[in-house]
Amino acid sequence: MDETELGIQQIGPWRVDFNSGICTPVETNDKLSETTAVRLEPKSCQLLALLVARQGQLVSKEEIIASVWPDSYASDDTLARTLSRLRASLGDDPRAPNLIETLPKRGYRLLATVNSVQPPPADVGQRQTGSRHVLFFGIAALTAVALLSLFWWWTPENSQPEPTADLLARADDYYHQMRLADNEMAIALYEQQIELTPDAAIAYAGLANSLVQRVVRWSDAEPGGQVTLTQRVSSGELASAEKQQQLQRARVLAEKAVSLAPENAATLKALGFVLSAQGNYAEAIIVYERALQADENAWQVWLNKAELHEALGATELALDAYQRAFTAMSARYTEHEVQIRPWYAEVGNLLGDKYLQRQDLQQAESWYRRVLTFAPLHEQATLGLAVVLQQTGDKAGALRLCEDLQQRLQASYDCEQAIAERK
Incomplete structure (x- = not known):
């Protein structure tokens, strides 16, 4: 839904302008009388608007994600973080909520009463006796509105910044440590980056890689052992419906990454990795070759390609790829x-x-x-x-x-x- 259609609403002790995202405490409320106005983040504002539109009704997690993040990936963790920031902005204690109730494993609903707020009429009597003052304050008001509109438009979310290099670098560092806790940390950081920048192709690729790694290395009775992807595939351990469903989710993310950056070695590597886990070795090798055309020092691609050649019995190609991987690692x-x-x-x-x-x-x-x-x-x-x-x-x-x-x-x-x- 378009939250701007709601205009200004009083939600419990707050007056919320859905056009700007500004929330102002109602003056008569003692608890909030000393609180200054706050500005909601765009996703928090959209989430609140959806709950207001369905006042008093349960809104499922799936419905919220589909409405607030229609064109990008979002998980339950993404939703939980957004809701946490919304509650923090409005001073709503999740242990004793007055505004938003959590229904575990189901969704959320708005508890507070909602009333539409109409803007006060202009005092036309002042126009007859204070035209100069009216002109001055009118210009000042228009200037303030213009500045406010500019400020609202020029936020990091609306300006679509480049992916945060530090966040992605930390996620990549965790991913490459090959430990369960580090892999889970990488997943959380990639999801944060996607939430901040829905068009962050590298974050989608990293998340796809981490999900595949979770399935391959830590989803069986002997987690984290010295086992390769191709060994998992050949043993049939990745063939269960649950694991195939997880791999399909990773594939959707990898394909989105490639659609956003079709000639990027990292996005192509992610797609090749998913295809490999699904047993599509020949198709994966083709994708890996595209990745190496984009970056000949993509050492992870050389390693993955070497493993596939080895599984297919092409030992000379595998040996050459392992050596090229080491050379690329030395260069980087x-x-x-x-x-x-x-x-x-x-x-x-x-x-x-x-x-x-x-x-x-x-x-x-x-x-x-x-x-x-x-x-x-x-x-x-x-x-x-x-x-x-x-x-x-x-x-x-x-x-x-x-x-x-x-x-x-x-x-x-x-x-x-x-x-x-x-x-």
């Missing part, structure tokens, strides 16, 4: 250290393992040593190097390497057994 490390650091040593060690499996011991040793230059106590890279040393005839050197690691990490395993198991 200084700029995005927080995001890349949890992955950097792991990808280098993975490449060492790939070459060790091929019995290309020279390349394997090179990758393990590269990892140990920036992660000197990386356990798997150290044991991998010990395997290479043992297989090239330096058994004593392999044991020394392992025993030094064991001492520094205060580990209790048997080195000979650890090296044998690492092969």
